[in-house]
Amino acid sequence: xxxxxxxxxxxxxxxxxxxxxxxxxxxxxxxxxxxxxxxxxxxxxxxxxxxxxxxxxxxxxxxxxxxxxxxxxxxxxxxxxxxxxxxxxxxxxxxxxxxxxxxxxxxxxxxxxxxxxxxxxxxxxxxxxxxxxxxxxxxxxxxxxxxxxxxxxxxxxxxxxxxxxxxxxxxxxxxxxxxxxxxxxxxxxxxxxxxxxxxxxxxxxxxxxxxxxxxxxxxxxxxxxxxxxxxxxxxxxxxxxxxxxxxxxxxxxxxxxxxxxxxxxxxxxxxxxxxxxxxxxxxxxxxxxxxxxxxxxxxxxxxxxxxxxxxxxxxxxxxxxxxxxxxxxxxxxxxxxxxxxxxxxxxxxxxxxxxxxxxxxxxxxxxxxxxxxxxxxxxxxxxxxxxxxxxxxxxxxxxxxxxxxxxxxxxxxxxxxxxxxxxxxxxxxxxxxxxxxxxxxxxxxxxxxxxxxxxxxxxxxxxxxxxxxxxxxxxxxxxxxxxxxxxxxxxxxxxxxxxxxxxxxxxxxxxxxxxxxxxxxxxxxxxxxxxxxxxxxxxxxxxxxxxxxxxxxxxxxxxxxxxxxxxxxxxxxxxxxxxxxxxxxxxxxxxxxxxxxxxxxxxxxxxxxxxxxxxxxxxx
Numbered sequence: 001x002x003x004x005x006x007x008x009x010x011x012x013x014x015x016x017x018x019x020x021x022x023x024x025x026x027x028x029x030x031x032x033x034x035x036x037x038x039x040x041x042x043x044x045x046x047x048x049x050x051x052x053x054x055x056x057x058x059x060x061x062x063x064x065x066x067x068x069x070x071x072x073x074x075x076x077x078x079x080x081x082x083x084x085x086x087x088x089x090x091x092x093x094x095x096x097x098x099x100x101x102x103x104x105x106x107x108x109x110x111x112x113x114x115x116x117x118x119x120x121x122x123x124x125x126x127x128x129x130x131x132x133x134x135x136x137x138x139x140x141x142x143x144x145x146x147x148x149x150x151x152x153x154x155x156x157x158x159x160x161x162x163x164x165x166x167x168x169x170x171x172x173x174x175x176x177x178x179x180x181x182x183x184x185x186x187x188x189x190x191x192x193x194x195x196x197x198x199x200x201x202x203x204x205x206x207x208x209x210x211x212x213x214x215x216x217x218x219x220x221x222x223x224x225x226x227x228x229x230x231x232x233x234x235x236x237x238x239x240x241x242x243x244x245x246x247x248x249x250x251x252x253x254x255x256x257x258x259x260x261x262x263x264x265x266x267x268x269x270x271x272x273x274x275x276x277x278x279x280x281x282x283x284x285x286x287x288x289x290x291x292x293x294x295x296x297x298x299x300x301x302x303x304x305x306x307x308x309x310x311x312x313x314x315x316x317x318x319x320x321x322x323x324x325x326x327x328x329x330x331x332x333x334x335x336x337x338x339x340x341x342x343x344x345x346x347x348x349x350x351x352x353x354x355x356x357x358x359x360x361x362x363x364x365x366x367x368x369x370x371x372x373x374x375x376x377x378x379x380x381x382x383x384x385x386x387x388x389x390x391x392x393x394x395x396x397x398x399x400x401x402x403x404x405x406x407x408x409x410x411x412x413x414x415x416x417x418x419x420x421x422x423x424x425x426x427x428x429x430x431x432x433x434x435x436x437x438x439x440x441x442x443x444x445x446x447x448x449x450x451x452x453x454x455x456x457x458x459x460x461x462x463x464x465x466x467x468x469x470x471x472x473x474x475x476x477x478x479x480x481x482x483x484x485x486x487x488x489x490x491x492x493x494x495x496x497x498x499x500x501x502x503x504x505x506x507x508x509x510x511x512x513x514x515x516x517x518x519x520x521x522x523x524x525x526x527x528x529x530x531x532x533x534x535x536x537x538x539x540x541x542x543x544x545x546x547x548x549x550x551x552x553x554x555x556x557x558x559x560x561x562x563x564x565x566x567x568x569x570x571x572x573x574x575x576x577x578x579x580x581x582x583x584x585x586x587x588x589x590x591x592x593x594x595x596x597x598x599x600x601x602x603x604x605x606x607x608x609x610x611x612x613x614x615x616x617x618x619x620x
Contacts, residue, residue: 010058010230015050015100016170016223022075022101025083027061029090030070031274032242032266034259036098040111043099044133047165050100050225051115051131051218058228059093060248062241065234069241071272077107088231091245096227104222106166111137112151114162117214120207121161134162158184158211167215168222177215181208242267257311258294261319268319273297276326284334289347289478291354299358300329303406304365309358310399332361339378343385344464346478349449350510352389352456355398359406360385366413373416379596384409384428386593389457391434393427401427436594442583447503449486455505461589463510465601466546470511473543484510489549490524490575494559498568506579506586509547525554545605548585553578584608 021027038046049056062069064086072089074080076098090097103113116134121127138147150156157164167177185208190200232241242263262273281293290296299309304325307313339360345351360381367377384405388394393401408426412418423429437454446452448459467476474480486508488495495502541551557574559567588607592599 010228012226012228014223015225015227018097018227019101019104019170019223021087022078022097023080025074025078025080026085026087027090027097028068028072028074028086028088029094030062030072030245030266031272032070032245032263033090033094034256034262035274036076036095038095038099040108040135040137042095043103043108044113044135046096046099047103047113047133050222051133051168053221053225056096056227058230059096060091060230060232060244061088061093062091062232062236063234064088069238070266071270075101077102077105091232091241092248093227093229103165104169106164109138109145111135112147113165114157115165115168115218117161117163117211119161120158120211120214123160127161133165154180154183155185155187159187163211163215163218168219170219170223177212181212185211239267256294257314258298261298261314261317261322265319265322269323271323276323280330280333283330284337286337286341287333290337290340290351290357291348296333296357296361297329300332300361301325303358303362303403304328304332306407308399308403313399313403328365329361332364335364335367336361339381340385341478343382343460344476345460346463346476346481350456350459350463350481352453352460353394353398355394355402356385356388359402359409362406363409363413366410376416377413380409380412380423380426383423383594383596384426386457386590387428387434387436389453389460390437390590390594391428392453393434394453436590437587439580439583439587442586443504443506443579445505447486448505448508452505457590458505458586459508459510461586461593462547464593465548465589465599465604467510468543468546470509470540470543472512473539475546476510481510484512487511487513489554490557490578491522494522494524494571495575498571500572500575504579506582507575509549511547523559524557525551546601548582548589548604550578550581553581581608584611 018027046056068086068089070089072086074083075090075094078101102108106112112135114134114136116128116132118127118129118131136147136151138145140146150160151162164180167173167180185204188200188204188207190197190204194200232244236244246260246263265271265273277293277297280297281288287293287296298314301322302309302313302317305317305321307316336357340346340351348354351357363377363381368374388405393405405426405428411425412422428434437457441454442458445455445458448455463476463481467481468474469476469480469484476484487510488502489507489509490502492502495507537551544551544554553574557571557578559571562570585604585608588604589599
């Protein structure tokens, strides 16, 4: 080819031909292709483009002659009973053709698609103006998928001017169309003894003919709609085909970094990263509780190759080495998840910072399954974990800082005889550079449902200590906290009345309510008693203690008879003392945890009681 020759020209292909090729198994997807990604909005938008006969961009196919260059799969739900010879691998256009195929069969689990024809709408007083795709979603009710009852009945759909998109499917489906027409128009058909039977029958026949003509027109439009494609010749090398795939997707709808690495792994090692990811998820399902598994794979793999756990480092990874490290990766992610569970951190929404995940997972490469060094190594990881939560180490530049911490931890783990004095080599454990939070900073930490590291760290301390539920007395676990909510100890309505900020981590407890009644301005203890419906004071004391909340502080917080400045002053003083007490307890727990120790609830409260006694004696 000379420099003056043209690149490939797009070739025309109608949706009818695409449909037939997919149906016969002639068009398949190389396994490195991403899976379905379009939501119902994008599916509806594409179908609107088709029924309105508007242009779309080209697709990209690799011609197949003989043996397929790539492992492949059929387009979702299109697996043919008697597949034909594969002639093309679809490199770009999967989302469009998958949406088309599935809409034509209306086999989406969560939605059904219709064409809205306003001229047939007899349901609404003011029908719409334009023909368009309508999506009717489904939902789960009593463990079953549900949708509006009318959407399952042709007559009710037709009354609303809705025609199932599946009736536009290419091919001979005349019987299916007639059956739907019979059901849809049956309420319009007059009875034999109707006094106006003849006139009504003529109207019925006219309506039936009109809708059938509309169906025919739309079917022709769909069947002959042009979805052009560019093709790479069958002799194109795998490397070139993959590079074109990456370039085409990046220029139109950007691939994720993971999509690109999936393709690169396929290129250099002929392995499916998707398949390995699925296997990993099955072997260590708990890892996915903390972050997206694909993100964990990339960031941990980068550290295992001593690369930064960011985009640059992941791109620079040796993809063959990534696969060689796969057993280490699986073991590391599984043990990371178990380690975090052992620290009673249960999932991503409660994790103070995800920067620690890859560091811990990659560190397990050098930690044995048992023996004396296991205990020493995991104590180091506990120090690192809680120090990451209670310093500003990961407030910014998280990837580069995680890389530095990992290298230092790895150096220590390579020397089982490392000493306490050497811990300072791990930046996160350097108290001069990264001091631990103090009482004042904890008192200012925001609401832990947001992504604040310090705020979530406070919540993590309470789950570590049990966080017994106020309502059902269950200790915090992954399963139990999924139904818990973030609630104020001093009610928001009470504090707002005095102009005091209520959304603070130290004013939060992760608990279950027994009732959804609106209670409004209440004293804290009364508020909790009514919401949780408790009775036994001793039981409640124990439950509050597990959240590092003083029952005695709450019993003294009474404001029902106060108004104006007196109310505001007492509330401000009580709330401040409540926050300070709880902050001191968190600091005591933090100090033990960041030393790698396992503080007990009783010991923390004993220290708290001793300090309070000493303070009272000093004042006296």
